[in-house]
Amino acid sequence: MTAPNTWQGVQEEVRRRIRSREWKPGELIPTETDLACELGCARTTVNRALRELASAGLIERRRKSGTRVARHPTGRAVIEIPLIRREVEATGARYGYALLSRATTPPPARVAYALGLPETARMLHLTAIHLADGAPYLLEDRWINLAAVPGAETHDFTAQSANEWLLETVPVARGELAIAARPCGKAEARALDVAEGTPLLTLERSTWGPEAPVTFVRLWHMPGHRIVSPIAG
Amino acid sequence: MTAPNTWQGVQEEVRRRIRSREWKPGELIPTETDLACELGCARTTVNRALRELASAGLIERRRKSGTRVARHPTGRAVIEIPLIRREVEATGARYGYALLSRATTPPPARVAYALGLPETARMLHLTAIHLADGAPYLLEDRWINLAAVPGAETHDFTAQSANEWLLETVPVARGELAIAARPCGKAEARALDVAEGTPLLTLERSTWGPEAPVTFVRLWHMPGHRIVSPIAG
DNA sequence: CATGTTGTTATGTATGCACATAATCGAGTC
DNA sequence: GACTCGATTATGTGCATACATAACAACATG
Secondary structure (H helix, E strand, C coil), rough: CCCCCHHHHHHHHCCCCHHCCCCCCCCEECHHHHHHHHHHHCHHHHHHHHHHHHHHHEHHHHHHEEEEECCCCEEHHHHHHHCCCCCCCCCCCCCEEEEEEEEEECCCCCHHHHCCCCCCCEEEEEEEEEEEEEEEEEEEEEEEEECCCHHHCCCCCCCCCCCHHHHHHCCEEEEEEEEEEECCCHHHHHHHHCCCCCEEEEEEEECCCCEEEEEEEEEEECCCCCCEEEEEE | CCCCHHHHHHHHHHHHHHHHHCCCCCEEEECHHHHHHHHHCHHHHHHHHHHHHHCCCEEEEEECCEEEEEECEEEEEEECCCCCHHHHHHCCCCCEEEEEEEEEEECCHHHHHHHCCCCCCCEEEEEEEEECEEEEEEEEEEEEEECCCCHHCCCCCCCCCCCHHHHHHHHCCEEEEEEEEEEEEEEHHHHHHCCCCEEEEEEEEEEECCEEEEEEEEECCCCCEEEEEEEEC
16 A cells, blocks of 8 residues: 555545454544554644544544544435525526515414524514426425514515525524425415325424524425435445 | 634634625635734634635635635535434433344335346345334335345344444445435335325435445334434534 | 646645643552 | 542644645737
């Protein structure tokens, strides 16, 4: 084995030794210093290679104790959350958007709970549909916390989706995603032109700004929709 | 603002400037050298901070052109894929497992297609149920490529789930995850004790070894199951 | 005008060194 | 024996420097 001399090379070599069971799960691997010496590169280089492997979950590191091969390499899938418009356009289809309803009302319990807001909070409730080549693609059911985004009250959402407007307007600090399968209700059936009760994939996103909750949105996908992503390992 | 002097500090400062719109979306930010000078640290430190921000999607970097704030900060959710046993035990419940069926048959078209195998391939078909405190938790419908994992043919899967055995036995190179909502079929209804047609969340995983496809598995979750994960941003 | 050639520049990476930090081990003390 | 406290050690990080590489720009040449 010639010296790789790049952190990618080192990483590949370590991956190989793990795959080939040369280093078994749970086993301690050589120290950074030893590896650097063996592979003929600097410790910094080994460090970077191992650091990324650790964040990928392939190895576990603890100061002083050393580095060991993860016992149960817990795979992780990274799901990208693009703009819906981009998602549609990426399939080659023409994107369309229409606002279906708009109202300022207190949130239902499930929304208030998800955002940690009182049920008396003033919120803007929007429903909108996203189209691909004129056909329904996605139904959006959104609640915006007016205390956190006062501008939303006067903004016109008929041309641009709340999705895009919020991204441009409000800095997002953190969020949470929940994926579930739900039966299509009456309202969704009408909007998506689907039989009531059809299993639909729904995504729920809660997002928080630096201080206050910003928005909660439930997205209803069309029947058969799949979220696909590679698994890192 | 005192000099942070750590890459986390630099990162936080950059995040702050982006959040506060001091650097606007699409805008070019100072070069690493300039930032290092301004913040009173080495370029290496700035580089690390920016590198991680780029991989988080908050900024976009190109050689020579420089670094700019991402126009549409594409959030990403990281879904952990733990051992099912661990997932159950993490809820505090007692884990149980039972093999339901076992057969060596050629794969149906959808499985062959997902793995890129001919429909004449020899595969081991297993169905099994995972229990939490004795109640159905998850139905597993698995296909194993016997050409890639010959040992599976003689292995006894009544005690240990294929999930765990494969993880310990076969090195995994890459995989793909697909999430969908499906109506519960007749067989699933019987195994999970759920009404036929109920919307169920299904996960499909295809995994490949260094050379050949290893296994395809479809997991049927109980009604109402949610996959929850934080969104990085 | 089209096209290649050469600089310039910002990011990407490797290296040697120093010190920080956390965890572990073992000696010494009560 | 239990406990405290330091020595040891592996990882974590910062810095200065050097060179690599990609991309853009400006110039030169047919």
